[in-house]
Amino acid sequence: MDTITWGGVEITRVVEWHGEFGPLRAFLPGVPDPVPDWLAPDHLNPATGGMVAAAQTWVLRSAGRTILVDTGVGNGRVRPTMPIFNHWRTDFLERLRAVVDPSDVDVVVNTHVHADHVGWNTHDVDGDWVATFPNATYLIPRADHEHFAGAPTHEDSIRPIVEAGLATLWDNTFRIDENLELEAAPGHTPGSSLLRLRSGADRAVFVGDLIHSPFQITQPWCGSVLCVDEAMAAKTRQRVLARAAEQGELVVPAHFGGHGAVEVRPAGDGFAITAWAAFPPPETL
Template sequence: MSEAVAGTDAFRRWTVGDIRITRILELPPMAFDPADFLQTTREEVLRRRAWLVPDYATEAGDIILHFQAFIIEAGGKRIMVDPCIGNGKPRVPAALDMLDTPFLQRLESAGFPRESIDFVLCTHLHVDHCGWNTMLVDGRWVPTFPNARYFFARGEFEHARVDGSDPNARAIFEDSVQPIVDAGLADLIEPDHPIVEGVRLEATPGHTPGHCSVVISSGGQQAILTGDVIHHPIQTSMPDVSSNFCWDGEIGRATRRAMLERVAAARAIMIPPHFAGPTGVYLTPDGEAWRVEEA
């Protein structure tokens, strides 16, 4: 079950056995025309308004998204997952360009000063999942989490290094990945690399070639930090709907459906990085697909 923290929706926590997961919002909830992100329409959203509005969609059929990171506390370690967009970075679209947010202050208020992070995991290397890897100090991009080891899936790293399909790709690699390598803090790993007991990566390709999700198991309970296998709850109802930013939509669809089936069967908590409202959800059968309920 989730709990709000410190009287603000910026923080929310879930407990899975002996492991705790905390979400930190970087930006306030944002509404978008669904077609900007997904291969669907406002009409499809409104057909499901009974369970999407108000947490996940507006009365007009726009989808609501979060941009957020997660801290896993397990085995005496603190693991940062998907450190968002970052401040002062030139990015496309304009809503993500040259941000100036209190993300680090929020992180500290939640009890996680940046020096206390032991590991950083990026499910993939898109603009909104690795930006706070670094911060600007005296005109240089330096590691934000100076005492952490940064784990990059080897296949994802190699793809991002040469990716020409994403307008942000070169800037992301130069300001959010290469400085970590230069500082000697990067580890290139395979998806089955152990993190700590109860926390492991799993290859979930499609959105990007080397995309990984984070599987958490403790005390007979399970949670999955999905990364961008899924962006919005409407995709639980329409699993074949992909995002507009997938490297391979067919692979992504197969990966998403397999994950949804597994999450539903295990009654696991699914925690996607862009789900608004309570973020963490259980899946409830709805015909041949699913809808969500707060975990």
């Protein structure tokens, strides 16, 4: 089981997909040529220059409740502008059920409203998109809800949740329980957010798409082509990594392959990885 305990919070990793996403330098133009070989094999295919990544959900057991952080791509979505996700189909829901029954999920956190973070919010039932987690409160950043309104992702993965009365739209910060608090982290999208975990002496921060590759830890100025405001994203990334280094927070990005999460320290103009989490590297799916 891909599970660690951080303070009084149990963290389980459920992988929807793991493999080569596409050329790393096309996704992160600031990466030098040749691509740094220290990223291989967990984050880079050296033969192709491709970024190795994962689509995954983090299942947290905290204060007697079950919280999901991001819900992945989802099955059967029409995504013509994103061919890798178009008509996507995996057995993710079966793997998630091995960890938690969807009806027992209490809270769903969408760190932002991109297709690979909200897809399993809903599933297709006789041609209608209905909540996959019918008893959960879905925490959705208000800024992203408004920014993406009318987009295909919003129509099949967000609007049905709002219309079912399951969504809580939030701004700035939102306290989930004594261990977990959401915080706005704009740049990648207007409503991008992170989830801070503080339990006993242990700290962690789930950063969504603030970081896609470990290269961005060493060079926080390096942004993704998907960032709505790359300059703001870089400032947010620098701030979040500086706090993580100072407070000893485990940094948990949404898409890292390999061991999935890191501890960092300052190094020059960026940061260095001091330790990896104890999650085993995922299999290629």
